[in-house]
Amino acid sequence: MHKVLSDKKAIFLLIAPGLILFVFMICIPIFMSAYYGSTDWSGIGQYQYVGLSNYKEILFEDPVFWNSLWNALLLTAATLVIQHPIAILLAIFLTHCGKYEKIFRTIFFIPAVISIVVTAKLWSGIFHPNYGLLNKFLEGIGLGVLKHDWLGDPNTAIWCIIVVVMWQGFGYALLLYYSGLQGIPKDLGEAARIDGATHTQLYSRIMIPLLAPMMRVAIIIAVTTCLKQMETVFLMTNGGPANSTQFLGNYIYKVAFSSSLYGYGNAISVLFIVFCLILTVVLNKALKKDVGEF
């Protein structure tokens, strides 16, 4: 048995195809980015090595880069402050729905499986100044004065994006918290109830504190997905108006393919990856206060 399991040739044959593909599509591109990021390449023709000047320019002179990070922060904050509490509340309600629990769980998750192309276009329709649902709704309840070109106004566009991302990702958050609640042993709740705990006490003192490990996971997932947000923005506003809804992924795309600044775009890519790695490590460390075993 041991001989079969330490057969070097077999190990190589099992690992190599996947690993080579992974290295070629993920790792080599990162090194290429690091290389082109230190040049002034414009996509075609000659280019020169410019050292770290791209990085300096991005970090110290590029307001759009920082605005992209700020938007990611805003999106994260909105997700954590609005989406997650609602998800926790509904997850608790779900556990009381008995045999209908699965139906509700399925319904809440449906938006998450739909192509972002569809959801982005759909919500663009909802925010549409002429036939959009939102303006119709405002008019219907007598607030016609608030009618608006929601995606065309830099002040409201970012909030539209936030609403769409929260709507689509709601099922994920709900599912995480729901499975976290399922993982808490039933007898804990029953014991508390026999001791006379009310519903509010049961949840505020026992269930929600026991959800902490799942919250840690959900927070890390939320932060990284918000930072990586691109498709919704790309399709709804393409970062506009006036870069007010810009996110890093979309900014790279715009810089490279619209402005032909391939060197600069690659430098942003490198910083983007570094940011994600640092953030994940820091978050994992910062939130590592695990609750003990049940």
Place this chain on the structure above:
Amino acid sequence: MFSTIQPSAQKPQTKPASSRIVRRSPWPRLALFAFMIVVALIQLFPLIWLVDYSLLKSGDFFGKNFLVWPDPPQWANYKNAFTYGRVPLFFFNSLLVTVITVAASAVLALMMGYAFTRMKWKLSGFFLGFVMLGMIIPIHATLLPNFILFHKLDMLNNLFTLILPYTAIVIPISMFIMTGFLETIPRAIEESAVMDGAGIFGVIFKIIFPITKPAIATICVLNFISTWNEFIMANTFLTSEDIKTIPFSIMKFAGEYSSNYGAQFAVMTIIALPTILIYLLFTEQMTKGITAGAVKG
């Protein structure tokens, strides 16, 4: 639960807390269901609106009502969607790319997962961690260098090129699910097979593969949905009209058909349907995959 509560319920003076559980009124439960139904409707409302408006004449879009009863339903929108949006061709392209990606990633995940969890080699831990880093790396950061790479290799504008990055980006999560599952399988089964003279590939594909079917189903469902929905890479790496994937059907309505709202909404419904169907058919596998990824991560 009831056996412990009922006796105490007969003497409520001593244990009032328990008696409250027994005599609970139906109202909180009804209120709960009403609330859940309302929230579910709000959550689904954009989709209901989508389907409703996909059956309207473009002119009806500008009426005052949220939902308009389609009278008669404009099935012509769907017909137009098929022809203007080139749905059959794009649908086939998407299916081809997605099926190959899903199959390849499942096989690779099985092979690598087995080598990482069962086989003994020095760098196992290192490479496992290395591949898992892929879950952190923002995939959009590889878009630009991959574009340059494919350009140099003259692989741009080829439908099959897409399969490479698509498979690569799902490898980490697929392997994650697979290794988690393999760790729960006892080793005794393989040992007897090896005693009987089976080689390593025989063990993996004849013995481990059937056992890991639940994990493979989960991997396939997750990867199907993410690959089917992928848009940015297809948008970057493909330029010819004939090889585009299904999300591009909606882009066909940007120019000359841009005022044909009914057909646009019909296209969106068509794009959304396959993933919703797959999800409804395999809800449990999908749920398991997502929660497994979270619980262990």
